[in-house]
Amino acid sequence: MKALMSVGALIGVLGLLMLIGMIFGVIPSNTVRLVEGYMPMQVLSELAVFVAGFTGLSYLANSMGVAFPRFWQGVLFWAFIQTYLKFRIYPPIPFSVRAMYGTVSFVAVFMWVSANEEDWKKFRQPILNVLDANTGFHKALRTMYLILLPLLIGGFSFLTMKPSVDEPIELRTVHPAPPASTKVHGKTYTLQTSQNPYRVNLEGKFDQAYSNKLIVEQGMGRLMAPNANPWDDKAEGYLKYVREGGEIFFQNCHFCHGDNLNGRGLHAFAFNPIPANFTDPGTIAQLQETFIFWRVAKGGIGLPNEGFPWASVMPPWEQHLTTDEIWKVILFEYWHTGYYPRTWD
Amino acid sequence: MSKLRMNVKATPIIGAALGALILSATAVGLGHAGDLPEGFAKGELAPAPPAEMIEAGKRVYFTKCVWCHGVDGAGDGPGADRLWPRPRNFNQGTFKIRHTASGELPLFNYNEKTPDSGKNDLLDTVTHGLPGSAMPPWEGILTEEQRLQVLSFVTTQLVKDRKFTDKQSETQTILQLGTIKPAEPTEESIKKGAQLIVDKKCIECHGVEGRGDGNAFNLKDDWGFSIQPADWHKCWNFRGSRQDPYNVRNIFRTFSTGVNGTPMPSFADSTSVEDRWSIANFVNSLCERDAEGKPLGIDPLTDKPKINFVVPSAPVEGEISDDPENEMWKKQGRRYVAMGGQITHKPRNFVNRIDDIWVKSLYNEKNVVYLIQWDDRTKSVAEGKLPWAPTQVNVENFGVKEQAPKTGEEGSIAAAQNNYSVYNDGIAFQFPIKWQEIPAPFKPRYLWGDAKFNADILKWEADGSLRSFKGTGWDQDFEERDDFEEKVKLLKSEWKNGQWTVMISRPLKGDKDDYDEYTRFDIGKYIPMVFFAWDGHNGDAGRKMAVSAFYYTILQPPIPQEVYIYPAVIAVGVVFLEGWMLTRRANKKKGKVL
Structure with a gap:
């Protein structure tokens, strides 16, 4: 038990030192970087490390006879969580959200110090004194x-x-409700029934199961499936269309959405909100292909008001691309991120 | 201890490691042997990567890189023709950011798995990207292993004219950056650097103030494309900044090794290590800083300065000075406004050469004044009369066209740079005219308003004109106001050493209290504002321009009296509460119950 707690304490102290060092710039502030996509898990595990560390520390102090008053444990732990949320997490979370977390952690700390009569007395004692x-x-x-x-x-x-x-804080709806149908280049597309004409198998039939087998693999890097190189001279059908879509993407879209489709393109830094990150499971992975078709064709200017059409620099791509090109770009985006479009059933 | 990126990864014994590093730095001293330039040492060629790494790298390359760098690595992928700088052509083995002597291949070793070790230049480039170009940082996207794999593929299969392992033709003379102790950026060192950049003729290209405005037209790289000298005031755009822009070591490295393939030579032979540090310290001191002289906060998501989307305007009594050096202007903080290319409507601007502007604002009882400063390597004033009217925004018929997607090198955007017809430099900003009637957060469109909510646009051009327009949509020609000349005033416009300073005054409201014509400014309210900028030498005109996101401008109200009174009342209340609690506690202890 003691050994375990000592290890916990050691981890806690090291973690604390590093955190303080990074905040005050003693060691490089990117020593332990929060990596996008893994951030929630990273934050949770970091907090778990600190909890383990504090438990270990408190246990050690106790067994060495220099017990730290329960009152101060509670107060300091709460203050620590607040500091962590304010200085560690990036991009910074607004005060209102931090206040919410603050209340929740306050309740948690309160429950901990008042778990039983004895603890509560211990906690109260310094105040009464x-x-x-x-x-x-x-x-x-x-x-x-x-x-x-x-x-x-x-x-x-x-x-x-x-x-x-x-x-001022302004919240916009990221995925506003789409219309039932949309008219692009003189043709009306019903969103519920339209299909990507290029998501086809070698016989030329719409076949999502076929294309799903050829998209890039999930996991670090999101690399293409072995033997499914769109740049292969012999690539036909779906994979050939993916390459054509990629060419259009890298002539038009990457300026904002980035070379890795993560919303970090050349011009992205200037815009607010920054462009959509397709590798985020909350964007195209959540949507039907026809929804993307509508958004691409009509652009920011075609958004309903809750989507802040005035602030979006997303072009109405029907001004720049043919319908076929739009469908191919969408095909490429799903291929490159390794996501399946959602289907209606 | 400064925030330098040291050769230290996260270890549990950071303190000890740092101590050891400092010790070794002082103890080892400088590598200086034979006829090698000072600070360099001979190195061994790295071993060839194993075949399976090359094969694995091919898969990475054809997923991620081929789109810009092309099937044969000739920098001619589908994206290349609309990019400037063009993607690197790997075939010649010419790489810019290195620790090796001028002309040599960069360091690449498939076994050196740690970025920033100073032993693996190409890994660092892929890890941190090349800011100011389309090359993004791949850290967090590709694993270190994958990055080494793809580099194994590139260096063995796509570099065709040279061989990384050929002992006959290749040498490695490596800058010992890890063991050279940086000179402190003392006043003396910086002053010496300021003199050295004149003596070493740095200013011929980089300009007197280092804004890259020296020999800005005639520079070409090894591939025949126009390139521009670095602007030392924007260190976050330095290609070799390694996501650590204020780190003087990066400047020292670039200055020592030169930039292969460009006119930037290595100064290692002609400049002592000490002098190189002085120059690096001076160049680093020029990079924009905040009011207290501290480095700007860099947003880790974009690797550019952090943005505050509010442009506050402070109240002043009496006349507003037209001198930016006046005390009232110096006191007012400036805001960084990021500019992107207008890539929504044709003609799209894929290469915007103005990527930020700095804005300050003051107001008095009549006018609000905006002081806008931005770096522009070239002062551009159109020769003769422009073929279009100032109100025209649809100028595609006059030759202002967007770059075609696929042209080949010859017709690419990189080849067109510095060959455009020269139009006027310009700056403009817009407010919604009837913002009072628009419930937040609604706004008229960022691009010159819309039919329902018009925009009040003020546009200055380098021919000295300042005009006021009404904008009714992105594709609608402006409507000119007939009475603007008496109302808006150009207080200053000056191009000096690669920087424009433009000061524009406009009334807080029109003649009448209604605001059909002009935006009415109400104190303490957030008013949406968008900035536009044109670089005449970039062929910018009409919608081919740089544009910002929505910012807010706000006339800061003087602090009202209640702000002082209420907190005092609250504090007194707390005192009473304390008294009540103490009395209650005392009574309870004595057994009394109230």
């Missing part, structure tokens, strides 16, 4: 609190009331 001020030290402490508290609360409310010029 200061209130009663039976010793000189506590008296001084109480006086300090009496002066500091009004100052802090007054100061905090001054800061919140002072007119600020922070960015």
Whole structure:
């Protein structure tokens, strides 16, 4: 038990040192990078490491006879979570969200310190000691609190009331409801029944099972399936169309959506919101191919209001591409990300 | 300890490792032997990668790289013709960012798996990308193993004119960057660097202030394409910045090794290590910093400065000075506004040479003034009269066309650079006219408004004109206002050493209180604002331009009195609460119940 706890404590201390070092720039702030896509898991496991570390530390301190008061454990742990959320996570999360996490972690800490009568007493004791001020030290402490508290609360409310010029927070709907049908280059497409004419097997029939076998593999790198190279001279049908779609993508779309379809193209840094990341499981993987067809053909200007049409620089691609080219680009996007389009059934 | 990227990976004993590194740096000193340039040492050629790595790399290449670099690695993939700089042609084995002496192949060893070790240049390039070009960082997308595989494929199969393992023809003379101690960026060192860039003729290309405006027209790379000297004020665009733009080591490295394939030579033979540090320190000191002189925060998602989408305008009493060096302007903070190419409607601008502008604003009781500064290597004023009217936005018929997707090298966008007809440089910004009637977050379209909500557009051009327009849609010619000349004022416009400074004053409202014509500015309200910029030497005109996202401008109100009163009241309330609690506690202890 002791050995286990010591290991936990060691990990905790190292993690803490690294975190502090990165925040204050003692060691490079990218020593442990949060990698997009893995970030939620990374954050959870980092927090788990810290919890293990704190448990170990508290256990060790206890067994060495220098027990850390339960009160301060609770307060410091809560403060730690707040600091972690504010400084570690990138892009920064807005205050309102942090406040929500803060409340939840406050409740959790509160439940922990008040799990049973004895714990609760232990937790309460330091507060009561200061209130009663039976010793000189506590008296001084109480006086300090009496002066500091009004100052802090007054100061905090001054800061919140002072007119600020922070960015207003505006939330947009990422996938607004599509229309029933859309008219592109004079032809009407019913979204529920239309199919990508290039998602075909070697006989030329629509065959999603066939194309699903040829898309790139999931996992790091998302590499093409062995023996399914669209650049092979002998590539026919689906794979040939993928290459043609890729050519269009790299002549038109990568400027924003990026060489890896992750929304980090050449011009992406200038735009707000930054362009869609197709490798994110929340974008094209969630949608039907016809939805993408509508979005590509009509662009930002064709969005309903909840999608913020005014702010999107997504071109209405019907101005630049033929219908066939649009279908091929969509084919390529699913191929390159290794996702299947959702189907209606 | 500064934020330098050291040769240290995450280890549990970071402190010890750092200590050891500092020790070794001071103890080893400089590699300086024989006729090698100072700071370099002879190295061995790396072993050839095994066949299975090359084969695995082929799979990576044909999934990720072929689209720009092409089937034979000649830099002629489907994306190439619309890119500037063009994707690298691997065939000649010419690579820019290296630790090796000028003209030599870069370091590549399939066994060196750690990026930033200083022993594997190509791995670092693939890992961190080449900012300012379309080459993205592949870290987090490809594993280190996959990156080494694809490099094994590129170096053995696509580099055709040279051989990484040929001892007869290839040598490796390696900059010992890991063991050379950087000179501190003292005032003295920076001052010396400032003199050295004149003595070494750096300014001939990079310009007197280092904005890359020196010999900006005549430079060509080994492939015959126009290239431009680096702008030292935007270190995040340095190709060799390795996602660590303010790290002086990157500048020292580029200066020591030169950039193969370009007119940038190596200064290793002619410049002592100490002098090279002075120059690197000086160049690094030019990179834009915040008001306190600290490096700008870099957004790890984009590797560019972090953006705040609000342009605040501060109140001043009386006249607003037209001198940017005036105290009232110096006091006001500036905002970084990122600019992308207009790639929504034809003619699309795939290469925008203005990628950011800096904005400040002040207002008094009558006017609001915007001070806009941006780097532009060339002052462009159209010769003679432009064939279109100032209100015309659809100028495709006059030869302002977008680059065709597939042209081959000859007709590519890279070949066209610096050969365009020269139009006027320009800057413009727009506000919605009736923003008061638009419920947030609705806005008129970023591109010159729409039919329902018109845009109030102010446009300055380098021929000295400042005009006020009404925009009613991206494809609608502007409507000119007849009374703008009395209302808007150009306080300053100057191009100096690669930088435009333009100061524009406009009224807070029209004559009447209604706002059918002009945007009315209300204090303390967020008003949507979009910026546009044209580089005349990039053939920019009409919709071929750079454009920003939506920003907000806000006239900062003076702080109202309540802000001082309420917190005081709250604080007093807390004191009472404390008193109540203490009394209650004391009473309870004495056994009294209230």
